Amino acid sequence: MTTVSEELRNVAPEKLAVEGVSKTFRTQRGHVHALDNVSLNVREGEFVCLVGPSGCGKSTLLSIIAGLESTDSGQVLADGKPVTGPGRERMVMFQESALFPWLDVLGNVLFGLKLKPNLTGKERREVALFYLKLVGLENFIHANIHELSGGMKQRVALARALAPNPRVLLMDEPFAALDALTREQLYGDIQRIWAERKKTIIFVTHNVREAVCLGDRVVLFSPHPGRIQEKFEIKLPRPRDINSVDLAKYSTEITRALKRHLKPETTEVAE
Numbered sequence: 482m483t484t485v486s487e488e489l490r491n492v493a494p495e496k497l498a499v500e501g502v503s504k505t506f507r508t509q510r511g512h513v514h515a516l517d518n519v520s521l522n523v524r525e526g527e528f529v530c531l532v533g534p535s536g537c538g539k540s541t542l543l544s545i546i547a548g549l550e551s552t553d554s555g556q557v558l559a560d561g562k563p564v565t566g567p568g569r570e571r572m573v574m575f576q577e578s579a580l581f582p583w584l585d586v587l588g589n590v591l592f593g594l595k596l597k598p599n600l601t602g603k604e605r606r607e608v609a610l611f612y613l614k615l616v617g618l619e620n621f622i623h624a625n626i627h628e629l630s631g632g633m634k635q636r637v638a639l640a641r642a643l644a645p646n647p648r649v650l651l652m653d654e655p656f657a658a659l660d661a662l663t664r665e666q667l668y669g670d671i672q673r674i675w676a677e678r679k680k681t682i683i684f685v686t687h688n689v690r691e692a693v694c695l696g697d698r699v700v701l702f703s704p705h706p707g708r709i710q711e712k713f714e715i716k717l718p719r720p721r722d723i724n725s726v727d728l729a730k731y732s733t734e735i736t737r738a739l740k741r742h743l744k745p746e747t748t749e750v751a752e
């Protein structure tokens with residue numbers, strides 16, 4: 482809910498509220514306390530990056546926000562209403578593109594549009610082509626998935642996630658498997674698309690520089706149990722260059738904070 486004072490200051494309304502979320506997985510080998518009392522508010526149009534070592538519950542939190550996983554306690558509100566299941570308002574993009582190899586590029590994006598049943602076939606095609614153009618793949622609409630590079634596959638996955646026009650995009654290490662140059666191109670593209678299409682994005686990464694390059698805020702997690710440790714506001718102008726000195730200063734500060742919060746056995750974090 483927007484308060485009167487926020488309205489007068491022209492602060493964007495809250496899009497997502499994660500309120501005291503805890504989650505324990507029970508397996509034959511024992512219990513894993515994946516998330517412990519995690520709270521996070523995300524404003525409409527905000528780009529928030531979640532950073533932390535392997536196993537600290539980032540993907541679990543994303544799945545809970547997506548409505549794919551339940552909580553043990555606490556809740557997630559989207560536009561003030563409790564999330565009870567998945568919906569086209571909140572689309573997820575995973576590390577592996579999870580495309581359908583038996584469909585071509587256009588077919589994969591059209592598949593995402595099944596979530597919008599009211600469109601005619603012609604409208605569906607128009608929308609799919611619009612988003613394929615937005616991600617720079619207009620010349621590859623009939624390519625087979627196995628003919629594409631890793632970066633192109635992630636572009637298809639991005640177009641598929643964008644096509645139903647979700648307000649919230651949940652991205653789980655979407656660029657982790659790509660080479661540095663391809664990643665840099667995609668940083669530019671995702672910032673452009675985020676601004677043009679006015680999305681709210683939650684982006685998970687192991688890479689602190691990537692988080693600083695993309696995020697309005699960077700949220701640090703620590704594992705066992707998964708908890709939020711610190712939140713950093715990134716006050717750098719956009720579009721940002723991942724190789725800039727100012728960006729490096731932020732990423733040094735955040736990497737130091739991460740190391741402070743880590744236990745000795747967990748050090749899988751790239752600056």
Ligand SMILES: Nc1ncnc2c1ncn2[C@@H]1O[C@H](COP(=O)(O)OP(=O)(O)OP(=O)(O)O)[C@@H](O)[C@H]1O
Nearest residue numbers: 506507508513515534535536537538539540541542
């Ligand atoms: N379905 C599941 N069943 C049992 N345990 C699970 C399940 N999903 C996640 N976990 C456990 O919960 C913890 C958090 O997992 P999660 O995948 O959310 O971590 P993460 O921060 O995304 O890690 P990574 O950076 O490696 O992707 C881990 O210890 C993991 O083994």
Ligand SMILES: [Mg+2]
Nearest residue numbers: 539540541653
């Ligand atoms: Mg994960």
